[in-house]
Amino acid sequence: METGATQEEQNRWLGKILVSLGSLFLLCCPLFLSSYGEGLMTRFLIFALFAMSYNVVFGYAGLLSLGHAAFFGAGGYTVALLKLHFGVDLFWISAPLGFVIAAFTAALFGIIALRVSGIYFLLVTFALGQMLFSLAWNVKWLNSKGMQGITGISLPDLAIQGLTLNTTWYYYLVLIFFAISVVVLYRLVNSPYGVALVGIREDESRMAAVGYNTWLYKYLAFVISGAFAGIAGVLFSYYNFFVSPHHLGIATSFLPMVMAIMGGVGTFFGPVIGAVVFIFVENYASILTPQRWPLILGGLFVIIIMFARDGVGVYLWRLLSKVTPGYGSIKG
Amino acid sequence: MDWFVINMLNGVSYGMVLFLIASGMSIVLGAMGVTNLAHGAIYMVGAYAGWTVAIKWKATFGVGLLVGGLSAAVVGLAIERGLLRRLYKQPNEQVLLTFGFVYILSNLCLWIWGGWPRPPFTAKFLTGSIEILGRAYPKARLAIIIIGLLLAVGLWWLQEKTRMGAIVRAGMDDKETASGLGINLERAFAAIFFVSSFIAGAAGVIGAQLLGVRTDLGLEVLLLALIVIIVGGVGSIQGALLGGILIGVIDAFGRAVFPQFAMFTMYLTMIIILIVRPTGLLGRKI
Numbered sequence: 001m002e003t004g005a006t007q008e009e010q011n012r013w014l015g016k017i018l019v020s021l022g023s024l025f026l027l028c029c030p031l032f033l034s035s036y037g038e039g040l041m042t043r044f045l046i047f048a049l050f051a052m053s054y055n056v057v058f059g060y061a062g063l064l065s066l067g068h069a070a071f072f073g074a075g076g077y078t079v080a081l082l083k084l085h086f087g088v089d090l091f092w093i094s095a096p097l098g099f100v101i102a103a104f105t106a107a108l109f110g111i112i113a114l115r116v117s118g119i120y121f122l123l124v125t126f127a128l129g130q131m132l133f134s135l136a137w138n139v140k141w142l143n144s145k146g147m148q149g150i151t152g153i154s155l156p157d158l159a160i161q162g163l164t165l166n167t168t169w170y171y172y173l174v175l176i177f178f179a180i181s182v183v184v185l186y187r188l189v190n191s192p193y194g195v196a197l198v199g200i201r202e203d204e205s206r207m208a209a210v211g212y213n214t215w216l217y218k219y220l221a222f223v224i225s226g227a228f229a230g231i232a233g234v235l236f237s238y239y240n241f242f243v244s245p246h247h248l249g250i251a252t253s254f255l256p257m258v259m260a261i262m263g264g265v266g267t268f269f270g271p272v273i274g275a276v277v278f279i280f281v282e283n284y285a286s287i288l289t290p291q292r293w294p295l296i297l298g299g300l301f302v303i304i305i306m307f308a309r310d311g312v313g314v315y316l317w318r319l320l321s322k323v324t325p326g327y328g329s330i331k332g
Numbered sequence: 333m334d335w336f337v338i339n340m341l342n343g344v345s346y347g348m349v350l351f352l353i354a355s356g357m358s359i360v361l362g363a364m365g366v367t368n369l370a371h372g373a374i375y376m377v378g379a380y381a382g383w384t385v386a387i388k389w390k391a392t393f394g395v396g397l398l399v400g401g402l403s404a405a406v407v408g409l410a411i412e413r414g415l416l417r418r419l420y421k422q423p424n425e426q427v428l429l430t431f432g433f434v435y436i437l438s439n440l441c442l443w444i445w446g447g448w449p450r451p452p453f454t455a456k457f458l459t460g461s462i463e464i465l466g467r468a469y470p471k472a473r474l475a476i477i478i479i480g481l482l483l484a485v486g487l488w489w490l491q492e493k494t495r496m497g498a499i500v501r502a503g504m505d506d507k508e509t510a511s512g513l514g515i516n517l518e519r520a521f522a523a524i525f526f527v528s529s530f531i532a533g534a535a536g537v538i539g540a541q542l543l544g545v546r547t548d549l550g551l552e553v554l555l556l557a558l559i560v561i562i563v564g565g566v567g568s569i570q571g572a573l574l575g576g577i578l579i580g581v582i583d584a585f586g587r588a589v590f591p592q593f594a595m596f597t598m599y600l601t602m603i604i605i606l607i608v609r610p611t612g613l614l615g616r617k618i
Contacts, residue, residue, distance in 0.1 A: 064424055112603055115610045119367055119423060119566070123558050124606060130555050131599040138595065250551060254431055261428055295439040301432025305425050306415060 011321055018320075019269075026175055030168050039239075042171045044279040045178045046236045047255065051263075051271035052185055053228030054256035059266035060189050061221040062201030064122045066253050067129030070109065071102040071226035073248030075233025077136065078102075080150035080243045085141075091156035091173075095234050102230020103223055105132075110222040114215060126250060133249035149244030156238050174235050181228055186268060188224065197221055198266075229256075262304050264311025273313030334465040339584045341464070345473040347580020348480025349542055352535035353553055354560035355487060355572040356528030362567020363500040364521050366416060367426050370408075370433035371532055372554030378404035378533020379545045380441055383450050386537070393455030397537045404533020405526050407437070412525040417518075434550045442547045450545035472541045479538060483531070487569045490527075500524060504567060559598055563605045565615020574613055 026045075030038050050072055057063045078098035082088040113124045136142045136149075144150045155165040156173075163169070188194055199207045200214050208214045237243050246252060255278070256271065263274025285296045308315060357371040378400035386396025411433060419425045454472040461468040491497040499520045502510040511517045536549075543549065556579075564575020579598055586597030605612065 058424075064427065066427070112606055115606055119361065119365075120562070120610070122367065122423070122427065123562050127555070127558055127562060127599065127602055131596070134595045134599075138592065250555075254428075257424075258428065261424065265424070292439065292443075294435040295443075298432040298435030298437075298439065301428050301435070302415065305419070305429045305432070309425060 014321055030171055035167055038167055038171050040279065040283055042167070042174050042239050044275055045174045046232050046239060047259065047279060048272045048275035049178050049181050049235070050229055050232035051256040051259035051275050052181065052268075053225045053232060055260045055265070055271045056185060056189065056221055056225040056228075058257065058260055059270070060194060060197045060201065061218055063218060063222070065113070065125040065222075066122050066250065066257070067109065067113075067125035067127075068226070068229055068256055069248050069250070069252035070129040070132045071106050071229040072233035072236070072252060073132065073136070073243065074105045075099065075102040075230030076237035076243040076247055077142065077150070079234050079237040080153050081142070083153050084144060084150050089154065089157040091158050094156065095231075098234035099227055099230050102233060103227035106223045106226020110219050110226075114219055114222065126253070129253050130249055133245050136245040136248055149242060151242045153237055153241045153243070170238065174239070177231060177235060181231060185228065189268060193217070193220075258301060258304075262308070262311060263313035264317075267311070267314060270311050270313040273316065274311065277312055334467055335588075337465055338467060338469065339588050340581065341469065341473060341477070343581030343584030344577055345476045345480075345580070346542060346584060347577035348476050349535060349539040349576075350556055350560050350580050351480055351573050351576030352483060352531055352538065354557040354564070354576055355569055356531040357557045358561045358564070358566055358568070358572045359491075359500065360524060360528045361561070363504050363524055365421065365423075367423055367430065368416070369427060369430040369554055370411060370437065370550075371528075371557055372552065373434045373437035373550035374404045374408050374529050375532040375536040375539075375553045376441060376545075376547070376549040377407050377437060377536070379536030379540050379549065380445050381533070382537030383453065383540065383545050387450070387453050393458075397534055400537035401530040401534035404536065405530035408529025408532070409522065409526045412522060416525075417521075434554070438547050438550045445547075447547065450540075452541050452544050454541045476538055476541065484569065484573050487531075491569050496520065496523060559602050561612070562602050563612055565612025568614055571612060571614035578613075
């Protein structure tokens with residue numbers, strides 16, 4: 001604790017310890033969780049991935065997008081449509097296609113939405129997401145017979161001999177994709193590209209003056225973020241067995257934003273912490289009082305904004321690095 | 333010919349409701365820089381309050397209109413004074429907070445009024461129809477056009493010719509200088525929010541004829557308002573009026589020509605406007 005450097009060193013150690021503990025828990029938790037708890041953990045991982053992807057645009061690039069569910073839903077609908085119309089169960093076809101279609105949707109929407117900035121960007125992304133919602137709502141081909149949404153999705157076929165996926169296997173499949181995404185996104189935001197994104201967030205005109213093509217940087221962030229949201233959507237579709245137009249619309253778009261703000265905007269693991277809090281509050285609230293869950297959810301938004309604006313994750317982190325002054329010596 | 337006129341009237345009357353919905357939100361966004369996503373939910377509160385007074389308690393439509401507007405205004409003012417006031421210049425937080433109120437208000441309305449949608453209602457003397465070009469046309473729709481035009485003129489006058497309007501415009505251009513000149517922006521903002529919520533609530537009662545009264549109005553109306561604002565441009569009465577009528581008319585003809593894809597004509601218009609004029613038809617830069 002003598003100098004700032006050791007403080008930083010110590011924080012790095014604390015971070016490593018927390019990440020290892022977290023990974024250990026994620027790896028082992030199916031051993032002692034009920035299948036219900038396992039499902040909850042799968043749900044948590046999927047939404048944590050979704051929130052992390054959103055955070056690239058929201059936290060790092062500073063773009064307030066309200067249409068991110070469009071890409072999540074695009075991934076999910078790809079899986080569902082392949083199953084519904086072509087009977088495709090094979091993971092290795094559906095998942096890459098979902099990823100590509102989500103990225104393609106993001107590439108298209110990015111061209112339209114990035115013509116404007118600030119509040120306008122928010123309005124436009126919102127409206128574009130709702131456009132997909134109303135498309136999914138109205139077009140017959142995009143719905144199962146006689147209902148809104150597509151049902152009858154099952155766990156994917158991995159085409160591995162002798163392996164039929166159950167929920168535990170599926171949990172690990174999701175965990176693998178979560179881990180890969182964490183590594184890729186972590187490298188991305190800590191690369192020169194990620195640093196430049198933060199620079200653009202802080203002062204775009206200066207970055208442009210220094211010679212950065214700021215539009216391209218933001219656009220790439222938007223597309224990459226959309227593609228990873230697409231992975232989350234693909235995984236969600238298999239998990240939920242059902243996709244509905246709402247998974248493309250504003251109600252879903254808000255989730256990653258809430259999680260990111262709840263956990264700490266612009267910090268890498270903040271959205272994951274936010275997802276933990278959100279998924280478990282959602283779970284208990286909807287068991288206790290399903291009718292009033294929206295009321296609690298809305299109240300939660302208000303409380304978070306008024307009292308925990310920096311994010312619960314950031315708050316916990318500060319608390320932890322304060323109460324663990326001795327960890328610096330471990331490295332010795 | 334009469335097909336054209338009837339659809340035009342449908343479009344303009346719908347457009348007037350859209351104008352009423354969007355104008356308040358647009359002014360709040362332009363003048364205060366506050367993104368109020370709860371605007372649609374405030375509209376819904378007005379619609380329910382108006383229904384309760386005008387239909388359930390059998391008061392006159394005018395009283396319902398007033399009560400609807402006032403209760404919406406009170407809810408809006410409470411949100412602004414209690415919470416939003418602390419979040420000026422923090423768009424992320426505003427968005428999250430006000431969307432929280434979409435959930436809260438929708439669920440409260442569901443709790444208080446129950447889930448069944450109320451049928452459209454209007455004033456007694458406006459039920460029935462008159463003949464236009466040999467076709468029966470509902471009086472209520474014509475009344476909406478007239479009310480909308482009157483309100484548009486009134487709001488325009490408020491914006492361009494009064495001290496409050498001058499404060500709004502000054503605040504839009506340069507907040508620091510305006511407050512440096514001794515203008516109490518806090519009070520002006522509260523007043524703007526009150527008026528904007530009042531219009532939203534009154535629009536809820538007027539628009540009940542076209543949109544009904546439901547608990548999912550909060551989101552639907554918000555979306556309509558956003559599209560109108562994107563098309564018309566942020567921060568002016570004229571923009572909201574132009575955007576509202578344009579979207580209303582396009583929607584009406586869209587419904588008449590290809591009913592299945594009516595909703596997309598709206599989005600298509602929005603996307604074209606964005607590509608041609610990103611700040612909207614009459615927008616100023618924000």
